[in-house]
Amino acid sequence: MSLLKEVILQMFFVLIPFVLFNIYYRDKMRNFSQSFILVTSSISLFLAMTFSSSVVEGVIFDVRYVIMFFALVYGGVQTGLILLGEFVLYRLYLGGDGLFIALVISVFSFSVSLLMYRTYKATHRKTFFTILAGVLFSIIALTLTYFYLPHYFVKHLTYHLLVIPLPNILGIWILMSLFSTSVSDKEIFIKHAQNEKIETMSHVAASLAHEVRNPLTAVKGFLRLMQENPHDFTKSAQYMNICMDEIQRTEMILSEYLAISKPLTNRHEQVNVVELLKVMRAVMSPFAILHNVELEVRAPDISVIIMANPDEIKQVLVNFIKNAIEACTNVRKGRVFLSLVVEEGKAILIIKDNGVGMDEGQMKRLGSIYFSTKSSGTGLGLTYSYHVIHTIGGTVTVNSKPNVGTKFSIIFPYQE
Incomplete structure (x- = not known):
């Protein structure tokens, strides 16, 4: 059971570059870099050697060659040489009876890695060459250990036949396969995002x-x-x-x-929606009068605070109120009504008009950059407004009927 734990621990260390890749690059629009491979491989190598497997003090085994092969494939020769230097220095620091044999094994194993990594990158039979590399690392380690320490090797034969081949062969196959898949998926994601951006x-x-x-x-x-x-x-x-x-x-x-x-700013501060509505009433009243539309605002007496950029929220309200007023221009006794209520930890702003209204198809297309219910509109105002509201964690719902009117409900996260 103890040997199995040591194998599992080494398998965990060998997967560190894969795990960190998926954490660090998850939301980034770029793939791995050489420095990333160097740093993560160095961490993996250091931990694998620090918590290495051993039955005799001074003679240790770990997945160092798997990690160095991985670094060569994805980081290049320079990265591989740096890791080799890290291994040599750290192994000299650890010392012990197995120091000399460890250095000899490293020379042979690194030479094999140099010969194989270019072939691995060029071939389509990557799984075969991956397993072959793990087998060769195991054979080199077992052969040289037996040659230099035959009595020790025979005495702990089961240990060597289990702890050396299994992490090498299984570890290199899992690491290379998983990392290769993640890198390919990231490339597909980046290309898709770039194509989508170009299309937009x-x-x-x-x-x-x-x-x-x-x-x-x-x-x-x-x-x-x-x-x-x-x-x-x-x-x-x-x-x-x-x-x-x-x-x-x-x-x-x-x-x-x-x-x-223009990208939205990260500046979020406390915004009193009640005070902002009073300002909007004063600002938009002349526009409403010009279009013969009555503008009414109703808000609670208490402060209603949300976390947002005040300039962006002000522009959002201007867009919604302006659209509501223009929808009532050709309606007899046009009226736009704004109401702010607080329910269950949410601030709900209702913007209601008795204008021309919209049908089901028009409501579904609201917020699209190419759609506007006005003949001279671009749809950009609502696109911007929807984006701002969603960015601060809010939502927008709409109910409308042709020739009856429209009701927008903007829900903001409420700061009590």
Whole structure:
């Protein structure tokens, strides 16, 4: 039972690079580096030698050659040589009767690793060469141990036939297989993410070109009319006003695209939603009056605190309120109602209007960068707003019916 524990312990040490890879690179958009292989292999080698297996003091066995072969394959010759140097120095420090034979074994085993690692990288029969490397390491260790310490070897024959081959063969196969699979999966993930990013960028570029081309085409047309009739000052002034409106619309579209492409900040601080709603009522009331829409805000008397970036939350509220008001522009007695309530540790902001409303298909597409219910909209405002809310741990739900109105419920994590 004691021997089995020692084998299992060595197997654990040999898997350290694989475990640390999956922890460290789990959420990163890059694969392993040479420095990562060096550091993790050094840790693995140090622990394997520190808690090595032994039946006679001074004669130790561990998975050092498995780790050095792994370092050669994934870190290169320089990494392998550094690990060899680490092994030699640490083995000299540990000392004991087995020091000389350990150094001799290391020379032969490292030479075999140098001969095999390039073949391993080039071949498609990786499993075969992996197991072959483990077998060769075991044969070298067993043969040289028997040659230099025959009485010791024969006396502890069962120990050597179990503790040396098993960790070498099984350990190198498990480590190389698992690490190779993880690296391949990471490469697929990175390529998929890059392709997805390129596809998104191409869609955004196409959408931006489409949105900007329309006002520019109008401006170009009216400028040509002004060029054809330079003496008609009345029409020229009219055309000039239209051009200015189209240019202003272009600026608005570009601003929205810049806002959605700008990364969200990590600055989170206490934001009193009640006070923010009062500010929003003052800011958005002139816009509501301009569109003949009544804007009403109802909030509790207590402070309702959330953790967020106040500027981002303010922009979110502007986007939602502006959309609600514009939805009521062509409705008789248009009304937008904001209500803030606190329920079960959550702050719920309800934004309700009696505007044109949406059907089921439109509600499902809300938040998409390419979708807007307005003829001149880009959908970027809600895309940005949804992103901000989700980033701080909030959610958005919507209920709407055509020609009846829309109700948004924004749920924020509440700081009591």
